Structure formats: C-alpha cells, structure tokens
Amino acid sequence: MSSRVCKTARPLFAGLALTLLCAPTLANTLNQNVSWTIDRSGTTAKYRVVAYGDSIYAGYNGSTLSAAKYSAPTVDAEYLSALWNADVESVRRTKSGAVASDVYNNKIVAERSYMQASSTRVVTFEMCGNDGLQARSSFKGQTGTCNYNVMATAEANCKTYVAAAMDYINANAYSGTKVKIIANLYYPGYNADNVQSSCNDPTTGAKVNLRDRFLPSIARMNYWMCEYARLKGFKCVDNFAEYMGADYDSNGDGQIDSQALKYVAGESEASYVARITGALKGTLRDANAHFISSSSSADYIQSDDVHPTYQGSTVTAGLFGGTTSSGAPRYTSFSGGKNPIWNLYGHERMGWLLSLYAPASANKARR
C-alpha cells in the first residue's frame, strides 16, 4: 500500500505526505488570507469588513494556491460599497480546515489587530464546520458499537468557542464597529449521508442512518450560534435555512420553506431542534439543488460536496501567500437590495444575507 503511494504520487507529493507523517505538529490546515478592496469610482472614504473563519469565508475552491475572490464577506463588501458610496475593504483572515478552537485562537485572537482598525464597520465570523466534518469522518469510520461522543464533543467545542469568540470580538473590535455577525452551518452532503452506518447502535444493535444522527447535532450547533448571537449583541445569518430550504412553499404549510426553517429569536433549543428534525425535516433538501422557485434550482455546493459555489475569478491565497489588492465592483447598484445572481451561487447567497444587516450609513449606528 505504502509503496504504491510512493510509486504513483508526484515526487513533491510523496515528500509532502511523508513529511506530514513526521512533522511535530500535523500539517492539515491552510491559511488563506485575502484583503480585497471594492474600489468604487469617485469615492474617497474607505471602510472595512473583517471576516474570520475557516474554508467557508476563505472562499476555498479546491486549490492549494487560490481562493474565490468573491467569497461571502467580499460579496457583502460590494453591497456595502454601494450602500455607503464608499470603498470597502474586505479583510478575510481564514484558515481552511481549522476547527472552532483554531479559528478562535489563531485568527480571532491572534489577528485581532484587523478588527481594531478605526475603519472597521463590520466584524463577522463563522466556525464549527470542521468540528462537524471531523466528527462525521470519525463516525463514518466506526465499526462495532457506535460511539456518539464524537458528535457531542464537536457540539461542546462549538458552543464554547462561539461564545468565547463573541465575547472577544465584543471586547476587542473597534468601538465604532456598527454590526457583528455570525454565520451558521448548512449541511454539506445531506444526500450523501442518507446511508446506514458501519457501526451498530449501542442500545438496539442496529445500524443507524448517518443523516439522522448528524442532523440533530448540526441543529443544536446552529441553535446556539443564533442564540448566543441574540444574547451577545450579534446578528445571525441562518445559512442552514437559506441553503437547505426551498424559496417556495413546497409542503403547502403556507410558509416559504427557507423562511420556515429559520431560527426564531428566543425560542428554546428543544423547539428549534424539533422543528428542524421533525415537522420541517421533509422540506430539507441537499444544497446541491437549492430551489430558488418551484421551477428553478441552483447548485450551491462545489464538486467536493462541501464548499459553496461562487461566481467569477480567484485570487492568490494558500501555500504561497495571500492577496492584498483592489478592483472595481461587479455591480454598483442593487435593485431591491439584491444583485442579479444573489440566489444562483452559495457565496452570493451568504454574502447577500450578510448585507441584510448593514447599517444604512457607515457613520451611524444601526437601529
């Protein structure tokens, strides 16, 4: 097996893989930092949107060298640039593969200087996706009796570091920051997980459906992201609802699916999880086909079945460093607060959601 790896891999890859095994610390993450300024014509004022996170905000695109230029925070910056008639710098401090503790310690805390700049108006972060992915990988690999603790650990870590991140941002972001936002998790691989486990439930002895096990975990993590946001002065972008639910009423309950799935401020964890895993579960659909109407759908997920799709070009971000640059906006005005592609790509959807919490002016507090 090992010799086959060495025969088939490229020389560097072989060296890389072997070094990975020997390195004192496992090299399994990738910093992908980008600063992209939306350079609006005829403006001089410049404000900043700071985004901390993992591969989602990074604009990961399956490359070790580049990332999407218009990942969600930069899409948001483009909206803000038009709204404020100003240049807006999208600062993305991200680490692909990072778990919540890593995002907290090595991006939010260690790189706090980015949100302390006096031009900062928006601070946003996302985390926990890799805690979930790792728990899923671990669980999928289990044989014998199922150990559900891997998911419980992911949930506990997520709650701990989401709360800590909000507290830290509240204490350290520039005092003139107008809005702070967390973005929660969609469920990547919703269809692929609709299979039986290799392990057996400790009580029944039967195989379990992977999706049925993971969905409540994701729901609990998402609940606490939005609930902590409510309690700690953040806004919550509900990616789960907006990716997983159709933008029409598919079950005839009188509600648009994606709206019905949203976290309701003040509801209990039990209520939220019951809605997601019970009454509304039938409206959940894999984001590979997000229904923007009853006759149109858009693939929000890249070919890895994990990361959001995006529109346009890429920027250097990865093994050989990041990008600090600027460019003209793709769109300079937004009819109804939406660009023409707001619902056709995963990052466009997320960026539009972020923009919904934009203060009308960069110099006035949001009411």
Add this chain to the structure above:
Amino acid sequence: MTVQRPGERPATPPEQGGAGAGRGYRMLAGTLLLACIGGVVYFAAHEPARARAGADGRGPRSQQDSGDIDASRTAAMARQPLHPRRAQARPAADDLASVVVPGTPAPSMGEVIEGLHRAGIHTGLGAFNPPGTSPPLVGLAVPEDYVLPEGYVRHYQATDDGQAIEPILMYSPDYQFVDGAGQPVAIPADRVVRAANAPAGLPIRQVRIPPPQAASGSSS
C-alpha cells in the same frame, strides 16, 4: 526456524511480496527515514524563528529582535558585511505551507487530501472530500427563453473555478411522471432529463462543462 542475528536483515516471506517487494519496502523505509530527518531538521531550524514571530506571523519586528538575530550570526560571519533583510513570516506548524519546500511544484488539493487520507488523517483538510466527489451534472441545455412545461426545472450550476455552466433540464421532485397509459415512469436518480425523454419543443443539445481556466492570481 530462522534465527536473525543482530545487524542481519530478516528474510522476506514469499507471501509478503518476495525480494522485489522487500527492496521496495527498504527504499520506502529509507525515504521515510530521510523525510523524518528532514522534517525534524526543518522544524528544528524554523521553530525558534516561528516562536519569535507572533502567532499570526506578523510578530514583533523590534530592534531588540533584530539584534538577537544579528548577534547569533556574528561569529560565523566575522568581517563579512551584513545586509539586513526583513524576516519572512513563517507559517504555523499545522499549516500545509510549513511542509512545502520552496521552489518545488505545489501539490494539488486533491493530492493533499488523498495523502492525508492514505495516512489515516481525517481531520483538518483531511475531513474534506477531494474535488470531483460530486461533479456538475451534464444534461440538456435549457435556453432562458424556453418556457418550461409543468414538472420540469431549470438547474443552474458552476465549476469549482467560478465559471457559470449553462442551465440544464431536470425533473421537479414535486411531481410524479406517468406514461401515455397513466403508468408511473421511473425518474433517473439524478433527476436529469435524458434526450429521449425531452419535452416537445426543446432543442436537443447537451451542455458543455467549461474547461478549467488558469488561476487569475492576485490581479483584479
């Protein structure tokens, strides 16, 4: 019974691949050893510098630090003029960039993920699926001005490098389809409409997935 003396190589049982495989394993072991040594040397050489830098790689660049570095080199570089150069930010030890040798081709993410998986690592980037796990669907093109019959869907997709793919025709999950006799017709699992089942009036043409474009780098 075979006795192995100290310093003597153990015989390779035939069922484990014979002499050729034995050579392969020895070469692999040697390569592993060299890689380990290289890794240890690399990290031994770079950990102090990394420790001096901030956790974000933008650590203090005070005069005091510069003095420490210069002092450590003074003995070996006596009478040689020193040309200060700003220290490069070192990637964190858990960053893939810390194990890539400058000047060599970068591995693709698919190779990285495959390597991690083969090493039994399913954390970090190892928890990602490789690109191509769920590739874009290929189906019949649906022109924007084509009026969709009831029960059909116009599906939009994109490539991993951000290129839009012409929308394709799919079956709606909200409908059941029947034949002329009213009997249910099985829909493909991927819900992509095949040319033989295309609705009337739709020009038959398969979409083409755009080929990857060169990375656009840091320019606009």
